[in-house]
Amino acid sequence: MAERLPEAEWTQRAELAELIAALGTGNARYVGGAVRDTLLGLAVKDIDLATTLLPEVVMEKLNAAGIRAVPTGIDHGTVTAVLHGGPVEITTLRHDVSTDGRRATVAFAEDWREDAARRDFTINALYADPATGEIFDYFGGLADLAARRVRFIGDARQRIREDHLRILRYFRFQARFGSEPANAESESACAELAATLKGLSRERIGMEFLNLLSLPDPAPTIARMKELGVLDVILPKADIEALARLAAEEQRQGAAPDPIRHLAALLPPEPSFAAEVAARFRLSGAQKKRLVQAAERVSGPKDAHALAYHLGYQEAVDWLLLEGGEIAPLVGWEIPVFPLKGGAIVARGVTAGPEVARILLMIEAHWVHEGFPGPERVQELLDEALHQ
Incomplete structure (x- = not known):
């Protein structure tokens, strides 16, 4: 008996049923993270649909149904349906015509398995029929999900050559979903092709690396990246032990994990180097300021209230956690205004x-x-x- 998608709050949305009806029976399936996370019992943030319909036809059908449609990536087959409960990306089935590790030229397809074959990991290539909930698994994703195994579809090296960023995506997914020991073939491919990351834009590298650092405890995965020679390609001089200490402090004190703070822990407390990394990763002005400010910290915890007054609340939390200080005094405390002009x-x-x-x-x-x-x-x- 085929496995089916469990009922979830998002699958019961009336406007989602209207969207599926507008596309037509059998023309669309849920795919990717929404299917994966529902099977794992996790909250679903983004909903994606794959469809056999061409993007122009998707636009026509949504407009006819009174659903706002935005051609967000129509050249690559993606149309976004704007719903009250959040946008839904609808992408026509595709196969790669050519790739250079940074971008792909695609052609539209009609075969679901062909579309699945161009995706990165088996656990991301699970499809579900909106009407019946039936799961379509072409590459063993269900078994990998049950085993918490992150594995490339097909030849790991070929998947990476198609898009070098998949190296960092692999480690992010391993940190979030993977078990130990990690898939040996996947790790070997990432280590062998680590140097290809140099060909990617700094912005893409920075964005994906921050996605990894946003996880609650990325330290073990970052340490493994170091062992495999991947981390040195994108961030030499990284202090893995400092990141581990910070993650432990965040958990002990109930602080939410933060990617900029995690990045600050990896860097030596040198403002000029922090500024250099911010430029390398194309961080925003606010992110750069915070990263540099964290690099100005000195040894030993500081008075929490004084820090917050001089630096700002978030910056004070960064300093305290990075130096092993207590953030409890800041909970519920409002930064006062100096009452003298x-x-x-x-x-x-x-x-x-x-x-x-x-x-x-x-x-x-x-x-x-x-x-x-x-x-x-x-x-x-x-x-x-x-x-x-």
Whole structure:
């Protein structure tokens, strides 16, 4: 008896049934992460459909049904249906015509197995009939999922030559779904072809590496990447032990894992090197600022409130966790506003200019040191400063 997709909240969405009806019976199947994660009992974030219909026909059918359709990647066969519960990507069955490790030229196909054959891992090539829930498994994905085994479809080296980024995707999926020992053929292929990562854009490398680092405890997988020579291709000088310590601190203190903080742990505390890595991975301005700021930390935990006041809440959490400090004092604490302005000092007879700024900074430093006392104490500090 064929295995079937368990009922899940997302499969009961009325608008999803309307979308399937618009495409026509037998023309579309759920595929990829939604099927995989439902079988594992995990929450489903993104829903993807594969279809035998050409993208132009998909557009026509959705428009006729009053469903907003966006040609997000129509040259590669992808149309996005915009639904209230979230977008659904609908992609025409494909097969690769040519690949160069960075991009693929595809042709549309009509055979489900042919479409499955061009995907990366067996556990990502599972399809489900929306009407019956029947699972279609062409390459042993169900058995691999049961064994928590991450395995390339077919020849692992060929899959990687088609898209070099699959090396990093392999380690991300191994960290999230895999068991030990890992699939030997997959690891061997990743190690052998690690140098091909140099041919990818820095942005793609950075995005995929941060996806890996966003997992709760990526340290064992990152360590394995180091052993296989993969990590040195994208991030030399990585401190695996520091990442392991950070992951342990996050778990001990109930802090959510964070990819930028995890990346900061891997780097030496050198702001210039952090800036270089941020540029290499094409991080956003905000991400770069946070990474560099984390690299400015010094040994030993700092006062949590003072850190948050000077650096910001998120940055203080980074510093504390990276240095083994406690973040509990920050829970529910709001960063106060310094209750003194330069005008109040001028009103006491000090000429506007550098002297006002000096007094402000001095009083603020005392205020922070004393634990942010109220306005009355600030006035006392001002009196003391003016009578020195």
